[in-house]
Amino acid sequence: MKKLVILVLVFTVLFSPIQLAKANIQPKLKTGDVLSVQVNRLYGGSRLFKESDGYEEVIINKVVKWINTSNHSEGATELELNKPPIVSILKIKMKNGDVAVIEPAYNCISENQAKTCTIAEGEVIYTRNNIKIRLKSLELYDWLLVGWKYESVGAPKDELLEETLYTRYFSYLNKTYSDFIMCPKIDKIERINGDENRHIVHASALNYGAHHGDVPYDRIHITLTDTPEHGVKINKVKIQKSISGKESRIQCRRES
Incomplete structure (x- = not known):
């Protein structure tokens, strides 16, 4: 009888809720x-x-x-x-x-x-x-x-420059694309005929409306020319629907 009581006590200690919690807990946080x-x-x-x-x-x-x-x-x-x-x-x-x-x-x-x-x-x-x-x-x-x-405080200088340029070019888009303001990037800048004052610019950004994570992001791709005589001219706008999580993290500089 004593052995049975001891066995029950040992089982109770080993498999109490606290012990089970310690054994099974796995930290799972959501950002x-x-x-x-x-x-x-x-x-x-x-x-x-x-x-x-x-x-x-x-x-x-x-x-x-x-x-x-x-x-x-x-x-x-x-x-x-x-x-x-x-x-x-x-x-x-x-x-x-x-x-x-x-x-x-x-x-x-x-x-x-x-x-x-x-x-x-x-x-x-x-x-x-x-x-x-x-x-x-x-x-x-x-x-x-x-x-x-x-850890850096705020955005790096090159990232701030990209955001400044994107904000300038973004103002030339019509209101149809007003949601594409998240994680802006200047993907590529090409000189026109080698002229340092005339450029073809390729820019991109994500739609802010998807930032809660309920649906995948869409990404806008913008191609434009920026010249002294004609100013900014939007040449092409393309929307890439439902990009992958990895692509969105790369766009936001969270993954390389």
Whole structure:
């Protein structure tokens, strides 16, 4: 009878809801659910990436992808030290008020009543709803420690130039194409007869109406001439329907 009671207790502990949750949980985030991502170093340095900023949203997409494609790792999820080493902590704030936390994982050994902990290369601890799991992701680990510092602030200069040129040319299109304002690019500029003041321009952009992700993007392709004597003249407009997700990410400079 005692053996049966012990067996039941062991089964209850091993397969309690909390234990099952820890065993089966797999971080699956949707970029659309994330409000912001913030990195804080325990001893100085911080950076906030907001979903409302079009350029910072790209960075959030990258972090979410790393979390979702990470692998589980065996090892401790608690660091039992009075003074933790200098690390960065990543806080992901959700639109529903939830907050997920990511921090580096450590490997600890006890010897002669002293505990020594060293950072686990390529591994992090993911905490949400009081459940901690240990994950393997070299990209996420590297970004958490140093990569976030080197993310550009706003658009690069060449991208800003492309947007400025596209905005100028876009004003010559009729209202039929007013929705094609997302991720504008100047795909190619050719000199007319070698003249640096006369150009054939090939430009493209996505339709803003598809940015919620419910339907695939359409892409506009514009060919025009820009000369001093005739100004801007639209020569050809083509709409490419329902492009692939990869093509849209390349258009928005989120994938090469």
